[in-house]
Amino acid sequence: MRSPLLSVTLSVFLVLMIGWLLVVGRSLVLPFVIALIVWYMINSLSHVFQLIPIGRWRLPGFVTFTLSLLSIFAVSTFVLDIVTVNLTQLAQDAPTYQRRLEELFDQASSLFHLNDPIELKDLLPESVVPRMVTAGASLVTTIAGSASLVFIYVLFLVLEQSTFDRKFERLFSDPEKAQAAFAIRAEINRSIMHYFSIKTAVSVATGVLTSLVLLAIGLPYAALFGFIAFLLNYIPTIGSLIGVIFPSLLAVVYYDTLAPFFAIATGLGLIQFAVGNLVEPKLMGSNLNLSGLVIMLSLAFWGAIWGVVGMVLCVPLTVMIVIVCARFEASRPIAVLLSETGEVGFAESKA
Template identity: 35%
Template sequence: MIAKNVAAYLIIFISVIALLVLGKSLLIPFILGLLIWFLIVEFRTLLLKIPFIGSKLPAWFWTFASAILLFLLCGLAINVLIENIKELSKQIPNYEANIKMVNSNIDQTFGVNVFESITDYAGDFKLSKLFSPILNSISDLFSNAFMIVLYVLFLILEESVFRTKLKKVFPENKKFDDITVILEKIKTSTSNYITLKTIISLITGVASYFALVIIGVDTPIFWAFLIFLMNFIPTIGSLIGTLFPAVIALLQFGDLLHFGLVLGVVGIIQVIIGNFVEPKLMGNNLNLSPLVVILALSFWGALWGITGMILSVIITVIMVILFSQFKATKPIAIFLSEKGNI
């Protein structure tokens, strides 16, 4: 009996993994569209609270107003980023030309031939290879923009009739109320996390942008956006977001001073916001074990790359909420939680 159960669970697990891998091109735009919809709902809630105006106009007006405003901001950001990516692509050959000079300076200062060691370990070193995973992820995000917008529009339309459909599926009041509570928990937890994390990441990105402009690093908007994006990745995201512009400063100026400046200033911004601002705003709302966060990061990163790493925490939060509502999966939710309280 136990062997049959284990085999059944194993088959289900393998099937889910296969579905996640094969359905990647459909699932990622849908999840991103869902997260944008959560932002729209939060923004609509704020607009409805505007004195004298919010309550006089219908909710659907504020929904579409929020969506249009958010899409316009995203469109503007995408245009600026595309220009910065083009500029960065032009500069990469210049950075590669400076590698020998940088290597010579490091060798003279520390007696270590860095790039020779990298070449021995990883083969022919090309700067374009270093940036290709991130640039590919951003390109994939832009290429899926139409699908994401389409999903958001249909989610907005579905919201108005979803409660009616749910009531027909669960005509009994108790079942309907239980399902409504579960969905409300998912909506509240997801909306809070996405909204607060976006604000925190935006503050980090803007502060880093001004720091990079003052230091004189090329394409500061692109690196600020990368820092904003990487801030959604737990634990290692802030390190990656700080290290990339620091390496670019090293290759751009050819000295360790600018490398240290970027690493120090942007690193301090990350430390201050990560250790003081973020805990004040977010508290301990996630209720996830630190080990689970790292495992989720590795798992979703292996399945969906950088996009999966960005989405790893929020997907795990939703899983904990769902698992905690059913007797069979409640033990899983307890193990995933931080202290066993769900």
């Protein structure tokens, strides 16, 4: 019989090895994870289309699947076009904002009677612009390469998805174990579907309201900031804060007075507070059952491994870990520690 110390040591070693592989293989694993998300979105949207009644009939699977593909492609193209136009305009206007920022530094230096006035080059080195351009070009190249790899992964996932259940079932020699594995997969699917459906609806509402507030006040790039707010809303806690900071800082540079800054900061702050603390918790309920501290630690962990994508996926990944650990007696304490209430159900299998 293995000693508890040996089991703990092997478990820690396994976790460290998996973490190391996730970091080292990031360039290969991350595109596949993104492809899984896209594939999951296609199938989820196809399922939604199948639920829409047309008289006494419902659309067949191949029609709904095609509609979901076209819908995702059309929405992605539309959003990317808007973001590209806004980014191009922002790049053209950047020198104007830089001069305005220098004027603000001069005013601040005069107001506080500083002997050594604050200058922009003190905060940003002179070579920062070429480096930013180089980094931007590298980022575009990386995204283009990743997009091609993601497309290939999605294509093969779509072509082979009809065999997944059969392969998954044949992984287990015991039918009861196979049934238990399918039950775990179904529970994970329900939790992730619940999370992403509500999170997406709330994020869309946040992005639209952000754009409307900025349009009403007259700040440029309202669509861009709305899209940024939509994306950042998937990142727990810090995403909503960053979504308020970006347009508020632009308001300081764009306007001659601070009134628009306070109006934008207050308006967007109220939106984020209402959505994040009132609407979303009410819709989400206690389905996730994750501790707030665990969410923050998960955010830091997955962000360090996979960057922004890891921050977006930190909650679903942690939910999956809790569900799987809760099913086995040996790993159930881990699920209890990660949960919010400590109630994770009963283990059904023995490790």
